[in-house]
Amino acid sequence: MAQSARRWRNAAAVMAAAGLLSLGLGTPGASAAEEPRIDLKVLVVDNGDSPVEAITEELRTTGIPYTTVDLNDSGRPTIDEAFLSDTVDGTPRARYQGVVLPNEAPFGTGSAEQTALETYERTFGIPQVDAYTWAHPGVGLDYTDAGGWAGTLDGREAAVTTAGGAGHFGYLDGPLAFEDNSPSVQESYGYVARPRAGFTSYVDIAVPGGTGRGSLVGEYAHDGRRELVVTFAYNHYQQQFRVLARGIVEWLTQGVHLGRSRNYFSVHVDDVFAPDSRWDTERNCTPGDFDCVGGDGEGTTPIRMTAADAVHAAQWQRDSGFTLDMVYNAGAGEEWKSENGNVDALTDQLLADKGEYRWVNHTYTHPFLGCVQDTSTVPWSCAKNADGSTRYVSRADISAEIRDNNLWAASHGLPVDSSELVTGEHSGLKTLPQQPDDNPNLAGALADNGVDWTASDNSREPQQRSVGSTLTVPRHPMNVYYNVGTSEEMTDEYNWIYTSKADGGSGVCENNPTSTCLDDPLDPATGFESYILPQEARTALGHAVGNDPRPHYVHQSNLAEDRLLYPVLDKVLADYRALYADNAPLENPRQSAIGTELKRRAAWQEAVADGDVTAYRVGTTVTVTAPSGTQIPVTAPEGTLKQLLLGTTAFGTPYAGERSAWTTPDALQTALTLRLPA
Structure with a gap:
C-alpha cells in the first residue's frame, strides 16, 4: 500500500513539473518546496542589428521591464552565473524570465559566456529568442539546399501553422503578407527551411519554386532548452513584424509578464457643422490661407457635408461596426446657417443621429487660440x-470658445464629455517656428472648463505632456487633406507636395530628409485609388497593430462629395479583420480613455526606470510591488485569479487568448498577487 502511494506521489510530481514547464514556471525535476523565484524581467543581448532593436521596442511599448547588454560596449558586464542568478531568502532566483539574443550563439559556441547562458536556461527552464539567424542544423532546420530556399520575401504570403494557432500565435487566422513598398528595394530577406526533429514550426511559407512549406518562425527544443528561431530579417516599423511581435513576446514570457498590449483604432472627424476651404488646383494653394496670394477665398465654394452625407455616415457606422468621433464647431455651423436662409438640413440630420456618434468639443467658432497672428507678412x-512681448489670445476669450460650444451641445442634447477638447489647429499649444511656447492663458482656460484632455498633433509632439492640470492626447494626422472634396483635388495637392519642381511640384520633398519625392506625378484620375489610398491605409494599420492608442484625425470635408475617408477606413478594417482572429478585436476608445492609457503608461515606465517595481513568480504565484497608487499592467493566461484580502476573483479581461489589466493590490494589501492556472 505504501509503495503504491509512493508511486502515485512520484507520478503526480512529474505531472506537476511538466505543467509548470509548459508555462516556463519551474525547474526540471524540482518539487514544490524547491520552486525557484523567477523575476519578471527580460534579458536583451544587443549587437546593434534591427531585429533585436525591434523586439526591444516591443518590450518597451508593452511595458515589460528588460535589461540590455550591449555587445559593442567594451565595459559591458560579463554573462556568468552571478549575473544571471542568485539566492533570495534561501530561494534560488533567476533574474530573467526570458532571453533575447541576436542569434543562437552571439558569444561563440562553447565560450564561457555562451555556456553560462545555456546552463542558466537549462537550470531554470528559461526560453530564448534567436532574433534572426540562418537555416542550419544548429537551430533544428535543414540547410536551404535541402528542399528550402533563401531570398527576398517581399510580397510573399506566410501563414500561422496549426501548432502556432494552438499556441501563442492563435490571435491570427489569416495569411500574413510581407510588405513590398518598393519594387526597387529589398525589404525582407529570409531563409525558408524544413524542420528537423525537435523543431515545431509556428509560422511558415510555401517554398518558392519548390514543394511543401518551410519555417520562418518556430521552436527548437533540445538539450533541455527551448529556442524560438526566426529566420527572416525585419525592423520594428515593418508590418509583418508588428503583427508577429505579440506572439514572439508571449512565447518568450510564456504569457506571464508585466505590461499589456492591445490593438487600437480611433478616428476624429474635425470641423463638424463648419465648412472647410477648398484647394485651388490652378494656384496650388488654398484661398483664404495667408500664403495663398491673389485672393481671399471670395467666390470659391467651400466643402461642407450635406444631410445625405450625414445619413451615409450613420449607415456606414452601422455596417462597419465602427464609431467615429465627431469633433464639432457649433458656432461655425450657426454662422453658416444664418448665411444660408436659417436652414441647415445637415445639422438637423446629425442631431437626429446624435446618439450614434461620440462628440468632442472643437471650440465654438474654430479661432486660432495661440498668439494674436500678424498676417501682414507671409508666413505670419x-x-x-x-x-x-508677445500678444496672446486672452484667457476669457479661450474660455468662452470652450464654454459656448458646451452650452450649445447641452441645449441640443448632444452627448459630450466636457473633459475632452480639440482646439482649432491644436492652437494655444506651442506652434513652431512662430510661437515656441504655449499660450500662457491656455492652461487657466482649460481648468476653468474642466478640460482634462486636450488634443495635440502627433507629427509635432508625439509624447503626452502637461498643460497646467490638463494632459495632451497626441493625434496622428491622416494624409486625406482637409481642403479637398474630390479624388482629383486630393491627387492634385498630393502631387504638388510630393513631386519635384522639375515635375511641376513644390519641390518641398527635395529638401526634406523625412520625405521622398514621387518618381512621377500621379494620374489625377486614378492616383488616389491606386496609390494614396493603399499607402494611407497601410500607415494607419501599422499604428493600429503597434499597440498605439493615439487617435487619427481627418475633417468633415472627407465625408463630403467623393467621401474620400470611407475607402481608406474600409481597407484598414477589412485588412485587420482578415488577419486577426475574433479574440483580438480592434479597440475603438474615445479621447479620455486614450489619454488615461497614455498617462498610465508614462507613470509605469517611470516607476520601472526608477527601480521601484519588484515582480516575480514562484511556481504558480505572481507577486508584484510598485509605488502606492501606481496602476500595474499585467498579462496572464486564461484562468488566472487575483488574490483579494479574502478569497479570489477572476483577473483582467480577455484579449488575444490571454487576460490583461491595469490593476492595483486589493484594499489593505501591499502587493499584487495573482494565482496562475496549474
Whole structure:
C-alpha cells in the first residue's frame, strides 16, 4: 500500500513539473518546496542589428521591464552565473524570465559566456529568442539546399501553422503578407527551411519554386532548452513584424509578464457643422490661407457635408461596426446657417443621429487660440505688445470658445464629455517656428472648463505632456487633406507636395530628409485609388497593430462629395479583420480613455526606470510591488485569479487568448498577487 502511494506521489510530481514547464514556471525535476523565484524581467543581448532593436521596442511599448547588454560596449558586464542568478531568502532566483539574443550563439559556441547562458536556461527552464539567424542544423532546420530556399520575401504570403494557432500565435487566422513598398528595394530577406526533429514550426511559407512549406518562425527544443528561431530579417516599423511581435513576446514570457498590449483604432472627424476651404488646383494653394496670394477665398465654394452625407455616415457606422468621433464647431455651423436662409438640413440630420456618434468639443467658432497672428507678412508672425512681448489670445476669450460650444451641445442634447477638447489647429499649444511656447492663458482656460484632455498633433509632439492640470492626447494626422472634396483635388495637392519642381511640384520633398519625392506625378484620375489610398491605409494599420492608442484625425470635408475617408477606413478594417482572429478585436476608445492609457503608461515606465517595481513568480504565484497608487499592467493566461484580502476573483479581461489589466493590490494589501492556472 505504501509503495503504491509512493508511486502515485512520484507520478503526480512529474505531472506537476511538466505543467509548470509548459508555462516556463519551474525547474526540471524540482518539487514544490524547491520552486525557484523567477523575476519578471527580460534579458536583451544587443549587437546593434534591427531585429533585436525591434523586439526591444516591443518590450518597451508593452511595458515589460528588460535589461540590455550591449555587445559593442567594451565595459559591458560579463554573462556568468552571478549575473544571471542568485539566492533570495534561501530561494534560488533567476533574474530573467526570458532571453533575447541576436542569434543562437552571439558569444561563440562553447565560450564561457555562451555556456553560462545555456546552463542558466537549462537550470531554470528559461526560453530564448534567436532574433534572426540562418537555416542550419544548429537551430533544428535543414540547410536551404535541402528542399528550402533563401531570398527576398517581399510580397510573399506566410501563414500561422496549426501548432502556432494552438499556441501563442492563435490571435491570427489569416495569411500574413510581407510588405513590398518598393519594387526597387529589398525589404525582407529570409531563409525558408524544413524542420528537423525537435523543431515545431509556428509560422511558415510555401517554398518558392519548390514543394511543401518551410519555417520562418518556430521552436527548437533540445538539450533541455527551448529556442524560438526566426529566420527572416525585419525592423520594428515593418508590418509583418508588428503583427508577429505579440506572439514572439508571449512565447518568450510564456504569457506571464508585466505590461499589456492591445490593438487600437480611433478616428476624429474635425470641423463638424463648419465648412472647410477648398484647394485651388490652378494656384496650388488654398484661398483664404495667408500664403495663398491673389485672393481671399471670395467666390470659391467651400466643402461642407450635406444631410445625405450625414445619413451615409450613420449607415456606414452601422455596417462597419465602427464609431467615429465627431469633433464639432457649433458656432461655425450657426454662422453658416444664418448665411444660408436659417436652414441647415445637415445639422438637423446629425442631431437626429446624435446618439450614434461620440462628440468632442472643437471650440465654438474654430479661432486660432495661440498668439494674436500678424498676417501682414507671409508666413505670419506673432503680434507684439508695446513693450515687445508677445500678444496672446486672452484667457476669457479661450474660455468662452470652450464654454459656448458646451452650452450649445447641452441645449441640443448632444452627448459630450466636457473633459475632452480639440482646439482649432491644436492652437494655444506651442506652434513652431512662430510661437515656441504655449499660450500662457491656455492652461487657466482649460481648468476653468474642466478640460482634462486636450488634443495635440502627433507629427509635432508625439509624447503626452502637461498643460497646467490638463494632459495632451497626441493625434496622428491622416494624409486625406482637409481642403479637398474630390479624388482629383486630393491627387492634385498630393502631387504638388510630393513631386519635384522639375515635375511641376513644390519641390518641398527635395529638401526634406523625412520625405521622398514621387518618381512621377500621379494620374489625377486614378492616383488616389491606386496609390494614396493603399499607402494611407497601410500607415494607419501599422499604428493600429503597434499597440498605439493615439487617435487619427481627418475633417468633415472627407465625408463630403467623393467621401474620400470611407475607402481608406474600409481597407484598414477589412485588412485587420482578415488577419486577426475574433479574440483580438480592434479597440475603438474615445479621447479620455486614450489619454488615461497614455498617462498610465508614462507613470509605469517611470516607476520601472526608477527601480521601484519588484515582480516575480514562484511556481504558480505572481507577486508584484510598485509605488502606492501606481496602476500595474499585467498579462496572464486564461484562468488566472487575483488574490483579494479574502478569497479570489477572476483577473483582467480577455484579449488575444490571454487576460490583461491595469490593476492595483486589493484594499489593505501591499502587493499584487495573482494565482496562475496549474
